Amino acid sequence: MNHLNECHPEIYESLLENIIAYNNNGFTINEIAESLNQTKKFVSDSLNLVMESDAQYIVKKPLNIKKWEPKNFNLEATTVWSFKDRGDWATHNGKYRGNWSPYIPRNLILRYTKEGDTVLDPFLGSGTTLIETKLLKRKGIGIDINPDAIKIAEESLRFNKNYDYNPTIYNMDSRNLNIIEDNSIDLICAHPPYANIIKYSDDIEGDLSLLDIDDFLNEIAKVAKELYRVLKKDKYCAVLIGDTRRNKHMIPLGFEVMQRFLKAGFALKETIIKEQHNCQATGFWYKRSIEYNFLLIAHEYLFVFRKP
Template sequence: MKYNNLNIKEWKKSDINVDSLWLIDQREKSGKHSNIYHGNFIPQIPNQLIRRYTREGEIVLDPFLGSGTTLYECENLNRNFIGFDVNEKIFNFVENQMQDQSNIEYEIRITDVSNQAEFQSSMDSSLKSLRADKVQFLLMHPPYLDIIKFTENKADLSQISDAALFLAKMMDVTTNCLSFLEKDRYFSVVIGDVYKNGEVIPLSSLLINEIKSKFKVKLKGIVVKNIAGNRGKQGTGGIWKYRALNSDYFIFKHEYILVFKKMF
């Protein structure tokens, strides 16, 4: 691996997790990380991916900025950053969080990342500000259909309830983002499956198929992540267990971390 700052000679001391099952005790809450945003990112995920697939000073792109989790990890790890979101309220929160930032260069903008023209304009301006042509890593943590509706904005993917339409929009976002990712670099999608209309919709598998069929990429990993401190679903005696036993389904406690390599 030439795309990181890891000292392979010290591999035995490395805390980079190369297993396909990540069991995380609880969400990291240090520094600027907080849990104010329902459905927000687990900081340990971008931390691991950024350290493994980028070098210090390179640019990470996050088209679903949310509460800024990936941005804060870039700040901690000395990576530059570009991030977009359509949620003005949470965007303003992130701007306030970053007022005392000084060690990295970053650009965040309110942008509909599924709109090619709007995305192109935001990326051109952001890259010009960072004096760059491309980004070196892409990390996407999209909403899972309409399970949590973050805004009333029509451009918000959390407004979509139909799986086929959601996947089509995700392909628009992926197309836009991959056009700015350097060849032979990596990108990751963190996503879970959903339960709708009495059955599991395997969004992760469907998304893999869409990406593999539309882009020249290699699937490098499917990591299953579970966080023990998942609020509302902890313990064997909780209401979720009662509901599951009283029906025929299983309790979702995991997400998938999909890692791809861009080959074009």
């Protein structure tokens, strides 16, 4: 690189501009290296250099994608789902707090939809569901109340694949989905906050992660009503939700949420137990569970509802 830069600065400059253009258009380091007949190291070093320098280029974060799909994927066939390796294909990663494993939306999308169908995620977070809709050629719609989540999702969706399936994202409140027509969605993949177990913002009006159990349940009932309205008849709405513990007892948040969806008109098609692998059952928490005689929660519920 130094040789090229020092001896042929104009060639290097033009190559660099090409690398940046490819990168900003969502090509991966591998793809850029192949297209420009350079090594991956050269491409990656060049991008890092420009990002660290104060040159006037705008360089988006490079996409270092190793694979586009999971290895040896098979659809889940039982009511217990467990993904030890959470899935790191495409732009998936576990950085967004409480995000779900991409194996969940992949299973739902492949089982319940076909190419070209419309999939809605009303609690988009970092965009896991929409990465899958784009990879699997479904029309994705994602909604989140937090503008920071929207930015993260947009960044993870900027890869240059299946351009026709670039999803639509809205920064809004899922309790009112007035931009979506009645009976227009083929599948809903919903992963709401589990009341205020993880807070996703400090003070965003309408953020359900700021609400304690009773208020949360009242508001999730409004979301359930909207999801029922927008879903097509005979199609499915999947909701991942976990329980919590207060003082000495379990709060069956999962079953309470399920009841709100039934009340909205849905019928229960499947109850799936999803094993939680980030449950810390060692050290401090192990000792506490023995000392105070309680079991550590290591599962969530994935309810699949049908609109009858």
